[in-house]
Amino acid sequence: MSIDERRRQAAERLGKASRVQVTLAVLINQTIAAQAGVNQTDLQCLNLLTLQGQLSPSQLAQALAMTRGGAVTAMIDRLEKAGYVRRVRGHKDRRQVLIEIVQGTETNALMEHYLPLRDIFDHVTAQYDPDELDFLAEYIERNNAALGFTTRHTGTGTGTTSDVEETTDTTATGNMDETLATLARLRHARGNTHQAPTQRKTT
Template identity: 40%
Template sequence: MSTESPRAALAAALYDEERAGATGAVLYHAAVAAHLKINITDVSCVGVLDKEGPMTAGRLAQRVGVSRGGPVTAMIDRLESAGFLRRRRDPVDRRRVLIELVREDAYQRLQRSLGGLTGRYTELIGGYTEDELRLLLDFSRRTNEILHEQTTALQADR
């Protein structure tokens, strides 16, 4: 017989589900990458550019966790060859080069690959009230803040 309180049991179950979700997200992104014949870091790169817009190679390297220089250049070259992105001069400072997402052929294939998840996710969200969505959004934002904080701490400890 468990001596754990109902609240503690719920908190533990929630933590376990969050861990399972994190693993599931990694596996899903790996499957998408394999389907598109790119790697999982490339999928992250496209996702960052999709959400945040054009940025320098150095900023992109920081956002996806790859080393500056050769590794980020190789990733950009790979994705440029595959049609996902392009380099362009910064209109404000012509010495800088920005990396931007190309929202055509390759990107459209990626969107079709994500379509099943997007549809199911939208359907799931539709079943929640506005108050429940506010709570879930608050939880997700706080979780993401903790993840960012802990990731930064681990990176600084290297």
């Protein structure tokens, strides 16, 4: 079997496994959201805040692909009323409003729904050495960055392979500020000019 054929088969296997994983993740999130009494978008908002810390309403809107400001405000209001989040002032700019997780009974109860998933994760990752885990983490980070870019351009015709390559190069570490800055810059460039997309730099 040629290298190209082996690569094709391996990529196909990985693609199918990824589709199964995504389907399971959606079903699990649906179940947890129902158990916690929140909708799925609210749950994803809480997941983002847990992963990234404080975020502004506009950052949440970008990350969750919410186009209406009123919808973001309503979501934050719901979560604040339920005791999951709170609005705070920025440390550097007191005029800035940031959203953060409230560590308390409600949040702890929500996180308990994820404990079985953590046990499964620990069991599976224990079967790999650190180098293998680093390799898997790099793939997932790059794939996450590419998927995040693509979902923001679904149906617009503005996302290209070159754009995605640049985004994954810049955001492979999963840094939210870098991700949002790159996406905003690419959106602006693609929306206001008809120049060829920036090509991936090689060294």
